[in-house]
Amino acid sequence: xxxxxxxxxxxxxxxxxxxxxxxxxxxxxxxxxxxxxxxxxxxxxxxxxxxxxxxxxxxxxxxxxxxxxxxxxxxxxxxxxxxxxxxxxxxxxxxxxxxxxxxxxxxxxxxxxxxxxxxxxxxxxxxxxxxxxxxxxxxxxxxxxxxxxxxxxxxxxxxxxxxxxxxxxxxxxxxxxxxxxxxxxxxxxxxxxxxx
Amino acid sequence: xxxxxxxxxxxxxxxxxxxxxxxxxxxxxxxxxxxxxxxxxxxxxxxxxxxxxxxxxxxxxxxxxxxxxxxxxxxxxxxxxxxxxxxxxxxxxxxxxxxxxxxxxxxxxxxxxxxxxxxxxxxxxxxxxxxxxxxxxxxxxxxxxxxxxxxxxxxxxxxxxxxxxxxxxxxxxxxxxxxxxxxxxxxxxxxxxxxxxxxxxxxxxx
Numbered sequence: 572x573x574x575x576x577x578x579x580x581x582x583x584x585x586x587x588x589x590x591x592x593x594x595x596x597x598x599x600x601x602x603x604x605x606x607x608x609x610x611x612x613x614x615x616x617x618x619x620x621x622x623x624x625x626x627x628x629x630x631x632x633x634x635x636x637x638x639x640x641x642x643x644x645x646x647x648x649x650x651x652x653x654x655x656x657x658x659x660x661x662x663x664x665x666x667x668x669x670x671x672x673x674x675x676x677x678x679x680x681x682x683x684x685x686x687x688x689x690x691x692x693x694x695x696x697x698x699x700x701x702x703x704x705x706x707x708x709x710x711x712x713x714x715x716x717x718x719x720x721x722x723x724x725x726x727x728x729x730x731x732x733x734x735x736x737x738x739x740x741x742x743x744x745x746x747x748x749x750x751x752x753x754x755x756x757x758x759x760x761x762x763x764x765x766x767x
Numbered sequence: 768x769x770x771x772x773x774x775x776x777x778x779x780x781x782x783x784x785x786x787x788x789x790x791x792x793x794x795x796x797x798x799x800x801x802x803x804x805x806x807x808x809x810x811x812x813x814x815x816x817x818x819x820x821x822x823x824x825x826x827x828x829x830x831x832x833x834x835x836x837x838x839x840x841x842x843x844x845x846x847x848x849x850x851x852x853x854x855x856x857x858x859x860x861x862x863x864x865x866x867x868x869x870x871x872x873x874x875x876x877x878x879x880x881x882x883x884x885x886x887x888x889x890x891x892x893x894x895x896x897x898x899x900x901x902x903x904x905x906x907x908x909x910x911x912x913x914x915x916x917x918x919x920x921x922x923x924x925x926x927x928x929x930x931x932x933x934x935x936x937x938x939x940x941x942x943x944x945x946x947x948x949x950x951x952x953x954x955x956x957x958x959x960x961x962x963x964x965x966x967x968x969x970x971x972x973x
Contacts, residue, residue, distance in 0.1 A: 596843075602836040609831030617829075618822070628832035632839050639843040704818050723819035724826045729777065744776040748802065755811040 586651035594642035605635055608652070611725070612659055618720050619663050621709050630666070634659045653731040660717055660735055667713045707754040718743060719750040775801065783809075783816040 586607065592600035612634050616627035637658045645654060708716060714736075721727045721735060729747075733740045779802050782795055788806040791799060803809050 598840055601840055605836035605839065606831065609836070610829035611826040613832055614822075614826035614829040628834075631832045632834065632842075635836070635839045636843055636846075639839070704815060719819075720822070724822040726823050747780075748776060751812055751815055754815055755808060 587645075587647050590638075590642050590645055590651060591647065593639065594645070596639075601635075601639065604638070608655055609635065612655065615656070615659055615720055615724055616663070618705075618708070618724065619713070619717060626666075630659070630662050633662055637662075650731070652725065653727055653735050656721055656725050656727060657735040660721070663713070663717060704754060707757045708750075710757075711750055711753060715746050715750050715753075718746050722747055780816065783813045784820070787813070 586604065589600045589604045593604060609631055613627055613631045616630045617624065620626045620630075634655065638655065641658075645651075708719065711719065718732060718736060718738075721732045722729075727735065729740050729743050732738075732743050736743065738746075775798050778798055782791065782799065786795070788799075788809045799809055803812060
C-alpha cells in the first residue's frame, strides 16, 4: 500500500520536479518523464527521418539517455520541453552533418521521400490527415524542417526555438515563413481549390 | 523578410489560424499583404497552418519506442559502471572508430603537407684565420758585451743625454761572448732597462 502510494506520487508533479528527481537517478521519476515525452520525441524524429523507425527509435532513446546524463545541469527556471527538444535537435544535426558527407545517402533519402510511403500499419499509427503536406514538408532543408516541426509538432514559442537552435528570432520567423511559402508553392492550384 | 514583416510574423500566424480571408478587416489585410499576394495564397497558407496544428495532436498519440524507459535506464546504469558510453542497437559507428579515422586523416595530412616552420636565424660570423706566433717575452734579451773606448772619444762630441732620440750615426762594437766564464765586465749593459739607457745615450765613434 505504501509502495503504491509512493509510486502514485511519482506520477504527479511538473516535468521540472520530475527532472529534479531524475538528477538523483530516480528510476520511477525517469519512467514517468519518459512516458510523458518519448512519444512526442519519437514523432519528431519520425518526421525528421522520413519515417525511418529504426533511426527514430534509436535517436529517441539517445535523447533520453542524454536527459539522464545531463539532468543535473538543467536550469529549473526554464521549461523542460525546449531543453528536451534541444537535445533531440543536436542529435539530428549531428546526423545531418555526418550524412552530408555522403551525397549518395542524401539522394537516396530524397528518392525515398518521393516514392516510398509508410507501410499500412504505420499509416494507421500516424493517422496523418494530409499526407500531401507532409510529403512536401519532408522535402525541405533539414534545418528548416526541424524549425517547422519544433513550432508545430513541438509547440514551442519562437523565442524558445531561437534558444534551441541558437539562431536569432528574426531568422526563425523568416525560416518558418519560407517553409510555409515553399510548401504552398509546390502545391498545384487544383489541390488548393480542393482544399478550399 | 524585412524587419517589419518579422515583427508581425506571429500576428500573421494568428490571423491564418483564426480567420478566413473574407473575415479580415482593413488593418489585418495590410498585415496579410506583406506576406502573401492574394486570397488564394492566403487560403493555401491557412490550410497549411491548420493541418500543421494536427501534428501536435498526432505527436500526443504517438507511442514511445519499444523497450521503454527501463532499457534506457539500464543502459545509463551500465554506462555509469563501465565509464564508457554504451551504443544502442542500431548505432552503426562507434566513437573509437571515428576517433581512429580522424587521427589517420590528420596523420596523412601532416605527411602530405608538412608544417613548414621557419627556424630562428643563425648568425655566422665572418671569421678570417690568422696565424699568430706566440712571443715569449723576457726582460733580458741577450747579454752582449759593449766595448766603449772612452780614451778615443772627444769630449766635445759627447753630448748630454736628452729625451729626444737623435741619431748621429756611428757604431757600437759588440762582441759576443762564448761563455759565462769570460770576463764579466765585458758582458755588461744589455738587459731591458739598460737598453733604454743605451737608446738615450748617443755615442759617436770616429
